[in-house]
Amino acid sequence: MNALAATSRNFKQAAKLLGLDSKLEKSLLIPFREIKVECTIPKDDGTLASYVGFRVQHDNARGPMKGGIRYHHEVDPDEVNALAQLMTWKTAVANIPYGGAKGGIGCSPGELSISELERLTRVFTQKIHDLIGIHTDVPAPDMGTNSQTMAWILDEYSKFHGYSPAVVTGKPVDLGGSLGRDAATGRGVLFATEALLAEHGKSIAGQRFVIQGFGNVGSWAAQLITEAGGKVIAISDVTGAVKNSNGLDIPKLMKHSVENRGIKGFDGGDAIDPRSLLTEECDVLIPAALGGVINKDNANDIKAKYIIEAANHPTDPEADEILSKKGVLILPDILANSGGVTVSYFEWVQNIQGFMWDEEKVNSELRTYMQRGFRDVKEMCRSHHCDLRMGAFTLGVNRVARATVLRGWEA
Structure with missing residues (x-):
């Protein structure tokens, strides 16, 4: 299923849960x-x-x-x-x-x-x-x-x-760029993960993480998770994958990646098949690369308890159903990776006002927005008796539908 079909399917499920008028539903999709x-x-x-x-x-x-x-x-x-x-x-x-x-x-x-x-x-x-x-x-x-x-x-x-x-x-x-923008999506992933784990009485410290992708988002997420006490045990990028059950030395891996244009050849762990990365034993899996990587072919083999979607649309709907039945909790992309667009908003605000913020203010505001987003999604989950993905979609679709109607849309 391509990304457009999958996204439209999630939207239609949310529209059904919300009881949207069919004409409004069609209008929102076009x-x-x-x-x-x-x-x-x-x-x-x-x-x-x-x-x-x-x-x-x-x-x-x-x-x-x-x-x-x-x-x-x-x-x-x-x-x-x-x-x-x-x-x-x-x-x-x-x-x-x-x-x-x-x-x-x-x-x-x-x-x-x-x-x-x-x-x-x-x-x-x-x-x-x-x-x-x-x-x-x-x-x-x-x-x-x-x-x-x-x-x-x-x-x-x-x-x-x-x-x-x-x-x-x-x-x-x-x-006129904002301080903190480079790390924003990865930092947002950290805050979203903290919120999800806290809901289940856990913290970042002591959890084992596997991250697919070591570009901007994956590398920042790895660095910040390590600083918060998490153990990143396996990482992949386009050049290969590396695993160390005792935890990878992320600063050393970042240096190697810059110098060698990829993580291939890193001596701080064992090289593994990148295709097996998603099914490695871990607590938290963070896909931070391309879309559609978690599908019906590999979903049954995923051992993570939590999946944080740092990439856009990394999980196909068929995989969603399989993982849901297994009890795996998925924090959806439209919440998990929203740190980048949130700090982009802060940048836009600073440009319009002509007044720049320091990095501490940017990061503090980002934490507030990510935590509030998680609480709002959980509230929709309770209201509509649905999982986190549908909680996020019903929240987003409902806000857009309300704005559309308030501006004068007529059925």
Whole structure:
């Protein structure tokens, strides 16, 4: 089942639990706007290359649309649609005044030089600049993009509209980016995990963690969990996987990963098959890589008691049902990884006010938002007698539906 079908299925289940009017349900599912643009650039060797750029603006009932831009060779309309819809529910669960959007360019960023990436980013911005904006649609980094990409978008957008730092988030701090933004998604994962474990009389300390993915989110989550007393026993990335039952030395692993462009060859543990990582014996499993990695083929073999979805849509609906029957508790992506968009909101607020916060304030506010989000989801679970995923979806969908009706939607 692809990401769009799975996301729509979760939405429809939530709509049924909420008893939404069928016309309103259909309206909430249809994207506000879908953009597809051709981006042709001169390569460094003088040849021309064309790429397809996408931006799906899903919903703006609760505020400007918000979502990342990813550069990846598998970017396609269905994936971007699914991720835009997920952003709508995620911003509503976090209770920040945004809607949802997502964008991307179908390219392999690793095969492009820095100057080619800059040209591609600027051409893409030229094509969509009149459809994004501080109070319209605010992009952010995603897979294959970073703070430098956002700096190029800001600069290109500002050529048309004047200096507008609030038009993108995830910028370099020197251009109005927020302190704490790099660690935000990983730190949000920590706070969400703390909240879930506390509900069951446990803390991070003493728990055994397995993390799939050692990019920005996975590496920060590993570092912060270790600092909180957790034991990270296995990690994987695109280059391989490593396990140490006594706990991996995360600072040493991060240094190795930077120096060797991956964790392969790390001598602080045993190399294992990356495909077996998800089924390793542990207390908490954190998928922090791609979507759809937990499916009906491996769900029965998962031994974790808790799954924290740091990636977007890592668990297929069929796997959800299998894991639920096994008693595995899953903290869904639209709550678990909402730390990034929450601190993006703080960045946007700071840009609009022209007043920057210190990092302690950013982290303190993030903890408050993550803890409140968890409490709100649990309340919906009690009200609708459902699991955490449906608790999060009913919370998000209900907030968007209420805003839509209040603004004057008529059945």
